[in-house]
Amino acid sequence: MLRVGINGYGTIGKRVADAVRKQPDMEVQGVGKRSPDYVAVNADERDYAVYAADESRADGFREIGIDLAGTVDDLVAESDVIVDATPSGIGAENRPLYERHETPALFQGGEDATVAEVSFNARANYEEAEDADYVRVVSCNTTGLSRFLAPLHENYGVEKARVTLVRRGGDPDQTGRGPINDAVPDPVSIPSHHGPDVQTVFPELDIDTVGLKVPTTMMHVHSVNVTLEERPDDVENVTELYRNEDRVLTIPDYAGIDGAGTLKDLAQDAGRPRGDIWENCLWEESLTLQGQDLYCMQAIHQEADVVPENVDALRALEGELSSEESRAITNETLGIDLTHLHDRTDLTADRRTPDGSLADD
Amino acid sequence: MLRVGINGYGTIGKRVADAVRKQPDMEVQGVGKRSPDYVAVNADERDYAVYAADESRADGFREIGIDLAGTVDDLVAESDVIVDATPSGIGAENRPLYERHETPALFQGGEDATVAEVSFNARANYEEAEDADYVRVVSCNTTGLSRFLAPLHENYGVEKARVTLVRRGGDPDQTGRGPINDAVPDPVSIPSHHGPDVQTVFPELDIDTVGLKVPTTMMHVHSVNVTLEERPDDVENVTELYRNEDRVLTIPDYAGIDGAGTLKDLAQDAGRPRGDIWENCLWEESLTLQGQDLYCMQAIHQEADVVPENVDALRALEGELSSEESRAITNETLGIDLTHLHDRTDLTADRRTPDGSLADD
Numbered sequence: 001m002l003r004v005g006i007n008g009y010g011t012i013g014k015r016v017a018d019a020v021r022k023q024p025d026m027e028v029q030g031v032g033k034r035s036p037d038y039v040a041v042n043a044d045e046r047d048y049a050v051y052a053a054d055e056s057r058a059d060g061f062r063e064i065g066i067d068l069a070g071t072v073d074d075l076v077a078e079s080d081v082i083v084d085a086t087p088s089g090i091g092a093e094n095r096p097l098y099e100r101h102e103t104p105a106l107f108q109g110g111e112d113a114t115v116a117e118v119s120f121n122a123r124a125n126y127e128e129a130e131d132a133d134y135v136r137v138v139s140c141n142t143t144g145l146s147r148f149l150a151p152l153h154e155n156y157g158v159e160k161a162r163v164t165l166v167r168r169g170g171d172p173d174q175t176g177r178g179p180i181n182d183a184v185p186d187p188v189s190i191p192s193h194h195g196p197d198v199q200t201v202f203p204e205l206d207i208d209t210v211g212l213k214v215p216t217t218m219m220h221v222h223s224v225n226v227t228l229e230e231r232p233d234d235v236e237n238v239t240e241l242y243r244n245e246d247r248v249l250t251i252p253d254y255a256g257i258d259g260a261g262t263l264k265d266l267a268q269d270a271g272r273p274r275g276d277i278w279e280n281c282l283w284e285e286s287l288t289l290q291g292q293d294l295y296c297m298q299a300i301h302q303e304a305d306v307v308p309e310n311v312d313a314l315r316a317l318e319g320e321l322s323s324e325e326s327r328a329i330t331n332e333t334l335g336i337d338l339t340h341l342h343d344r345t346d347l348t349a350d351r352r353t354p355d356g357s358l359a360d361d
Numbered sequence: 362m363l364r365v366g367i368n369g370y371g372t373i374g375k376r377v378a379d380a381v382r383k384q385p386d387m388e389v390q391g392v393g394k395r396s397p398d399y400v401a402v403n404a405d406e407r408d409y410a411v412y413a414a415d416e417s418r419a420d421g422f423r424e425i426g427i428d429l430a431g432t433v434d435d436l437v438a439e440s441d442v443i444v445d446a447t448p449s450g451i452g453a454e455n456r457p458l459y460e461r462h463e464t465p466a467l468f469q470g471g472e473d474a475t476v477a478e479v480s481f482n483a484r485a486n487y488e489e490a491e492d493a494d495y496v497r498v499v500s501c502n503t504t505g506l507s508r509f510l511a512p513l514h515e516n517y518g519v520e521k522a523r524v525t526l527v528r529r530g531g532d533p534d535q536t537g538r539g540p541i542n543d544a545v546p547d548p549v550s551i552p553s554h555h556g557p558d559v560q561t562v563f564p565e566l567d568i569d570t571v572g573l574k575v576p577t578t579m580m581h582v583h584s585v586n587v588t589l590e591e592r593p594d595d596v597e598n599v600t601e602l603y604r605n606e607d608r609v610l611t612i613p614d615y616a617g618i619d620g621a622g623t624l625k626d627l628a629q630d631a632g633r634p635r636g637d638i639w640e641n642c643l644w645e646e647s648l649t650l651q652g653q654d655l656y657c658m659q660a661i662h663q664e665a666d667v668v669p670e671n672v673d674a675l676r677a678l679e680g681e682l683s684s685e686e687s688r689a690i691t692n693e694t695l696g697i698d699l700t701h702l703h704d705r706t707d708l709t710a711d712r713r714t715p716d717g718s719l720a721d722d
Contacts, residue, residue: 014630037617038702042630045701064615064705172579173626176619181542217622218533254425256398258537261578265534268635269375269403275629275636340406341399344425 001025004314005051005079005103007032007072007094009043011171012108013085015307017048018273020083022333023311029079032072032086036060051075076101081317083310084108091115095134104132106313109139109197109306119200121146122312122330123247126323129316137309141165141220142197144280144300147248148224149202151241152294157229159292161207164223165194171303172217179215186213218260219281220300227292235289242282243342246331247308249279252342257283260299267301270338276304278336308334362386365675366412366440366464368393368433368455370404372532373469374446376668378409379634381444383694384672390440393433393447397421412436437462442678444671445469452476456495465493467674470500470558470667480561482507483673483691484608487684490677498670502526502581503558505641505661508609509585510563512602513655518590520653522568525584526555532664533578540576547574579621580642580660587655596650603643604703607692608669610640613703618644621660628662631699637665639697669695 002025006017009031020026030049033040034057041064043050049069052058061068069075076082076097081104084091088110095115098105107115116136118129124146129135138146145163152158167186170177178184187193192211199205232238242248251257257266267275281299288295308330315326331337363386367378370392381387391410394401395418402425404411410430413419422429430436437443437458442465445452449471456476459466468476477497479490485507490496499507506524513519528547531538539545548554553572560566593599603609612618618627629636642660649656669691676687692698 035617036615038623038627039617039630041616041701041705042627045631173622175622254397255402256396256400261534261536262399266399266403269400270406271634273629273632340402344402 001027002314002318003027003029003078003080005029005032005075005082006085007075007082008085008087008090009033009039009048010085010087011173011303012306012310013083014039014043015274015276015304016083016085016310017043018046019307019311019330019334020314023329024333025329026311026314030069030075032075033061036064036066040064040066073097076103079103081105081314083314098134104317105134106310106317107134107136109137109142111136113197113200119197120309120313120316121150121201122309122316122323122327123147123245124150124201126312126316126326129313130319132317135313135317137306137313138197138201140300140302140305141167141194141222142201143305143309144220144222144298145194145198145207146201147245147280148222148282148298149198149205149207149226151245152226152228152238153202153205155241156232158205159227159229161198161205161227162225163194163207163209165192165209165211166221166223167211167213168216168218168220168302169213170217175217179213181215183212183214186211216260218264218301219277220302221260222298222300224294224296224298226294228294229292231292232289235287235294238289238294239284239287242287246327247279247305247336249277249281249338250342251281251283252344253285255341263299263301266338272335274303276307277301278304278308278334279338280305284342308336362388363675363679364388364390364439364441366390366393366436366443367446368436368443369446369448369451370394370400370409371446371448372534372664373667373671374444375400375404376635376637376665377444377446377671378404379407380668380672380691380695381675384690385694386690387672387675391430391436393436394422397425397427401425401427434458437464440464442466442675444675459495465678466495467671467678468495468497470498470503472497474558474561480558481670481674481677482562483670483677483684483688484508484606485511485562487673487677487687490674491680493678496674496678498667498674499558499562501661501663501666502528502555502583503562504666504670505581505583505659506555506559506568506585507562508606508641509583509643509659510559510566510568510587512606513587513589513599514563514566516602517593519566520588520590522559522566522588523570523586524555524568525571526553526573527582527584528572528574529577529579529581529663530574531578536578540574542576544573544575547572577621579625580638580662582621582658582660585655585657585659588653589655590653592653593650596648596655599650599655600645600648603648607688608640608666608697610638610642610699611703612642612644613705614646616702624660624662627699633696635664637668638662639665639669639695640699641666645703669697
């Protein structure tokens with residue numbers, strides 16, 4: 001059993017902890033937490049061993065009845081591997097601590113790529129992490145773009161990708177962040193950093209990105225254009241390609257899913273923990289071919305899509321299972337299986353008569 | 362077993378169906394649904410018998426592989442009682458159908474009070490529904506106010522209540538509704554209809570309400586003032602009163618819960634289905650006494666708080682269990698037990714030395 005320490009129990013850390021706990025080959029050694037708030041109480045209620053960020057913060061935890069297992073320094077010493085899920089930039093500051101204990105670590109996409117030897121996406125470059133000690137799981141947006149681009153890259157070739165990222169202003173519990181009532185170019189310089197970040201996964205890929213942020217908290221939405229090297233016969237070939245991807249949820253036209261609100265409602269109805277959507281959400285109706293140019297829109301749940309990637313990155317570090325093997329375990333244990341929406345459209349297709357009307361049962 | 366038909370499988374109907382299914386003394390006969398969309402697929406995935414609103418709509422359901430159990434007319438005939446969870450105003454149009462089949466029914470608070478013999482809140486007037494055939498479960502806001510006012514009414518007497526309701530613009534899946542970037546007096550006439558609606562539960566209560574709506578989807582927030590007939594010795598007595606209420610979640614100061622975003626995060630962390638918060642959420646720090654005047658702020662999850670009330674109303678109609686008995690079963694089966702946050706502050710209080718510092722373990 002791989003003993004995994006989670007340093008940082010916030011939006012990503014708590015989800016990664018729950019995901020690791022569900023794996024047959026891993027266990028959670030404990031979680032590092034800075035503030036003794038309702039989230040810390042939840043960690044304790046879930047019976048995670050809680051480690052305070054440092055000794056000076058320990059009293060606050062004791063005051064709400066949390067028996068600390070130690071400090072983060074202890075957690076790093078006692079774990080086989082650390083998942084650093086601290087806020088952007090803190091991960092880099094933590095790396096010397098991990099090195100001192102000779103504990104391998106995953107970092108999140110908020111860190112610069114230089115924090116680790118490899119920037120990781122399970123679908124695109126799992127194998128590259130196999131000899132690494134320090135791996136960076138790329139950001140939610142880069143994860144979403146890597147998953148989207150990988151099948152095109154393999155099947156048709158990507159001449160150039162151009163993506164506008166309409167980003168949520170903050171997470172649902174970060175309502176104090178802006179913007180309100182504005183769509184803000186962010187960064188105003190073009191290309192944004194997202195394109196180069198995708199190139200940490202696909203070094204040869206030609207991609208330009210433009211970023212802005214809007215007053216929403218639920219999901220990012222990408223407007224994607226890809227000029228393909230080879231034109232598909234029909235856009236249906238592309239749709240079928242994505243229907244067969246394990247971490248792309250293709251949204252059929254009939255479903256009445258018009259945005260992030262209904263997507264989250266779908267996830268809640270499906271009983272997903274925290275309403276999480278681990279997959280890219282791709283509107284089938286938006287997939288459009290104009291000459292060599294493919295267009296579409298996809299939504300990315302910023303709190304969730306990197307969670308299975310972290311689990312797979314832990315296995316990649318171990319070097320015992322292939323990408324396909326790891327992803328299959330991760331998908332099954334988390335329940336990444338929202339295929340029922342397009343299963344039903346397949347069913348419809350099967351049941352249609354040649355003229356398109358519905359056959360009798 | 363009480364066979365319950367749910368007519369309308371939207372925000373409220375799907376939650377009531379799931380709640381009824383968890384009761385030991387009830388079963389879901391089926392659900393009535395108008396549109397063959399992702400929500401209908403979810404009903405089918407959950408193995409609810411689906412009844413189309415009418416025969417003309419049946420083909421759309423068959424096209425997505427839903428084997429209909431019949432139409433809503435059949436559902437009404439086959440059920441012991443109907444929970445009408447159709448959109449506001451449609452319930453009243455449905456009442457003749459329920460009468461024709463001599464099927465008792467619950468209506469929701471979007472209907473006028475005249476739709477039923479009794480307007481219902483389990484905490485305040487459970488007994489009044491015992492001889493009724495048609496009962497209206499009051500709206501989310503009126504439910505929240507009834508729960509808040511009942512303990513004050515019983516313990517101190519309410520001379521007058523004045524409430525400003527800052528209402529969410531729509532539910533999370535209704536992002537197409539307004540307002541955006543405005544706080545709109547709604548209704549602009551004062552008092553709003555909410556005060557009279559509370560009087561359908563507390564006929565003698567003197568209450569004025571003011572309503573407006575804002576561009577949020579998560580929860581309503583009430584700014585409450587109650588002039589009490591008898592002044593409590595200390596505001597702590599009032600806090601304690603609410604800590605002992607089964608459907609009031611009192612938010613302790615340490616927790617870092619600053620609004621609906623963090624409240625929903627708390628509910629998600631607790632593993633609540635759909636992140637639902639069935640309780641009033643009352644900020645302890647906001648409870649303030651100024652002379653005879655009590656002030657506070659509370660948040661109300663508009664999708665969820667009436668759900669346990671519907672379950673209790675079904676039992677009230679049956680007339681076999683008391684309010685306390687029914688609420689205890691409902692609370693236990695749904696998991697209305699988020700007491701761990703203030704349990705931990707009680708623990709803190711116990712563990713403090715007389716000078717307020719924390720005792721050694």
